[in-house]
Amino acid sequence: MVAQLDTPSVNSSLNLLSPVEGLVQVFTSSHRNFFTNVMAQALRIAGQGTPVLVVQFLKGGIRQGHERPIQMGQNLDWIRCDLPRCIDTPQLDDTENEALQTLWQHTQKVVFEGKYSLVVLDELSLAINFGLIPEAEVLAFLAKRPPHIDIILTGPDTPKSLLDVADQITEIRRSHSP
Numbered sequence: 001m002v003a004q005l006d007t008p009s010v011n012s013s014l015n016l017l018s019p020v021e022g023l024v025q026v027f028t029s030s031h032r033n034f035f036t037n038v039m040a041q042a043l044r045i046a047g048q049g050t051p052v053l054v055v056q057f058l059k060g061g062i063r064q065g066h067e068r069p070i071q072m073g074q075n076l077d078w079i080r081c082d083l084p085r086c087i088d089t090p091q092l093d094d095t096e097n098e099a100l101q102t103l104w105q106h107t108q109k110v111v112f113e114g115k116y117s118l119v120v121l122d123e124l125s126l127a128i129n130f131g132l133i134p135e136a137e138v139l140a141f142l143a144k145r146p147p148h149i150d151i152i153l154t155g156p157d158t159p160k161s162l163l164d165v166a167d168q169i170t171e172i173r174r175s176h177s178p
Contacts (some may be wrong), residue, residue, distance in 0.1 A: 002108045007039060007165065015105055020148055021151040022117075022145070022146075022147060022148050022150040023150050023167040023168060024142055024151045024167050024168075025150070025151070025152045025166065025169075026154075026158050026162060026163060026166040026168070026169045026170065027151070027152060027153070027154045027170045028154055028155065028156060028157070028158040028163075028171055029171065029172040030157075030174075032067065032158055035154065036123060037056065037172070038120055038154055039120075040124070041152075042049055042054055042076060042118065042129045043076065044178070045117075046076035046118075047073065047075070048056075049075060050117045050118060051075050051076075051077060051109065051115060051116045051118075052074060052076045052077070052117070052118045052120070053076075053077050053078075053107075053111075053115075053118070053119045053120070053124060053166065054076065054077070054078040054081055054119075054120040054122065055060065055079070055103065055107050055119065055121050055150075056078075056079070056122040056123065057081055057087075057104070057121065057122065057123050057126075057133070058081065058086060058088065058122075058123045058126055059081065059086050059087075059101075059133075060080060060082070060084060060085050060086050060122070063103065063155070068130070077116075079103070079106075081098050081099050081100050081103050082099045082102070082103070083096055083100075083116030087127075089130070090120035090130035091101060093133065094171040097132070097148055100127070100132055100133070102177040104127075104133055104137075105110045107119070108141055111145055111146070111151075112145070112146065114146045114148075114149065117148065117150065119149060119150070119151050119152070120152045121151065122151050122152070122154045122155070123155040124138065124153050125153065125156065125157060125159065126155045126156065126157075127155075129155075129157055129159070129166070130160055135159055135161060135162075138162065139162070140159055142162075143165075
């Protein structure tokens with residue numbers, strides 16, 4: 001008698017013993033010049049076939065709102081706030097505030113849709129510290145995001161509440177010899 005093995009078909013889904021959980025990573029520093037490190041990581045991951053979204057909340061100047069993303073390769077979308085300038089102050093006019101809120105709402109929507117596996121939220125800590133995006137909303141967003149999505153938060157002076165929910169914190173410091 002020959003026993004027949006039950007083999008999965010080619011189109012069946014893979015059953016993992018435990019689901020892969022996404023991480024919340026924070027890259028923080030006392031200065032603002034470290035985005036290159038995070039962007040290199042995003043490009044590397046996108047180059048391996050993983051869908052990546054980079055959102056720059058306080059950068060503007062090039063008419064690059066969420067409806068006009070820059071697509072770097074087929075796996076990396078890069079969007080900025082649809083503003084004629086970069087935000088460096090908490091004082092925004094109504095149009096600027098509306099553009100920032102539209103970007104924040106769009107970001108939450110696409111994360112909840114699960115289109116991307118990695119989402120970089122650049123200078124979100126500054127937007128929180130300026131009082132432009134409520135800290136409680138960001139915490140709720142992180143708690144409700146689909147569990148497989150990795151989130152990278154960047155910016156100086158990251159609020160303690162965000163550090164407390166982070167799985168990994170990278171603090172970038174300048175060092176030099178006198």
